[in-house]
Amino acid sequence: MPAVQVPPGIEGIVSLTELPDPAWQDRWDRIFVAAELKDRLLNYVLFSLKHRGRVSGVGLPIHGLVVLAGPPGTGKTTLAGGLADQAARQLGEPILFVEIDPHSFPSQMLGESQRGVARLLERTLPDLARRGRPTIVLLDEVEALAVSRTGASLETNPVDVHRATDAVLAGIDHVARTCPNVTFVATTNHSAGVDVAFLSRADLIEHIGLPGPEAVARILRDTLGELVTADRIDDAALRALATDCVDRALDARQVRKLVLRAVCASRELALAPDRLSVADVSAALRSE
Ligand SMILES: Nc1ncnc2c1ncn2[C@@H]1O[C@H](COP(=O)(O)OP(=O)(O)OP(=O)(O)O)[C@@H](O)[C@H]1O
Ligand SMILES: [Mg+2]
Numbered sequence: 001m002p003a004v005q006v007p008p009g010i011e012g013i014v015s016l017t018e019l020p021d022p023a024w025q026d027r028w029d030r031i032f033v034a035a036e037l038k039d040r041l042l043n044y045v046l047f048s049l050k051h052r053g054r055v056s057g058v059g060l061p062i063h064g065l066v067v068l069a070g071p072p073g074t075g076k077t078t079l080a081g082g083l084a085d086q087a088a089r090q091l092g093e094p095i096l097f098v099e100i101d102p103h104s105f106p107s108q109m110l111g112e113s114q115r116g117v118a119r120l121l122e123r124t125l126p127d128l129a130r131r132g133r134p135t136i137v138l139l140d141e142v143e144a145l146a147v148s149r150t151g152a153s154l155e156t157n158p159v160d161v162h163r164a165t166d167a168v169l170a171g172i173d174h175v176a177r178t179c180p181n182v183t184f185v186a187t188t189n190h191s192a193g194v195d196v197a198f199l200s201r202a203d204l205i206e207h208i209g210l211p212g213p214e215a216v217a218r219i220l221r222d223t224l225g226e227l228v229t230a231d232r233i234d235d236a237a238l239r240a241l242a243t244d245c246v247d248r249a250l251d252a253r254q255v256r257k258l259v260l261r262a263v264c265a266s267r268e269l270a271l272a273p274d275r276l277s278v279a280d281v282s283a284a285l286r287s288e
Pocket of ligand 2: 141
């Protein structure tokens with residue numbers, strides 16, 4: 001199903017998408033992280049979407065909030081979308097995926113960002129949730145929205161930042177109480193900048209680290225597979241290259257881009273990338 005057009009005037013929402021969508025399957029299948037991590041995320045989201053409304057908020061305080069934390073380029077944003085798509089497949093019913101723009105609440109005018117956040121979480125999202133669909137809301141780069149109030153005291157306009165964070169916390173609580181069909185997935189590559197009370201509300205905080213040798217090898221093989229046939233991929237050379245990538249602390253995004261860098265190293269490969277070899281990619285890494 002295609003992305004639903006966001007009607008003009010829905011402040012703070014980047015996109016509304018109905019899932020599953022075949023084009024989104026890669027976001028789950030081709031992000032390589034520990035299988036247990038994926039399992040836990042999927043189990044959590046299914047439980048939260050299906051059963052949160054039935055349990056007592058005192059007996060089992062579940063907020064409907066999962067946080068993916070980790071360095072840049074480790075797949076957090078992509079996996080959040082993949083998770084929603086996969087959850088829709090498992091549930092056997094469509095899910096509404098709502099992407100929030102954390103940067104759309106400027107604080108030039110005192111109180112404006114606080115009001116914007118409150119409108120979004122206390123009116124716009126509950127309105128969307130009333131459509132009745134299981135709904136996953138992506139709070140990407142949440143450190144921009146739930147700014148740590150400790151760190152913010154050093155900023156020039158701390159009062160407004162504090163109030164915006166207060167509005168996020170109140171808004172998350174409001175959605176938790178009134179919209180059992182909504183689950184938030186937040187991402188951050190700077191968890192120290194996220195307010196502690198926001199993190200404390202999370203039902204699950206998953207840390208995604210830099211990929212190890214096994215994961216890098218899978219990522220390299222998968223990326224090369226976009227361009228060359230499997231018989232061109234030398235296994236031993238690929239494993240050695242994966243170790244070199246880990247030694248240089250490359251993130252997963254950088255590993256994929258290394259293949260691109262190898263292609264760009266020669267006119268011949270740029271025009272006929274099916275001739276690429278693992279040796280070319282190793283050469284690209286050495287030239288960095
Ligand atoms: N674990 C992974 N396995 C395979 N590919 C990955 C992985 N992580 C990232 N990638 C590749 O890098 C791209 C960018 O990843 P993504 O934007 O999801 O990372 P991120 O963790 O959200 O980064 P940032 O913190 O900078 O926002 C993905 O679309 C994918 O091509
Ligand atoms: Mg991201």
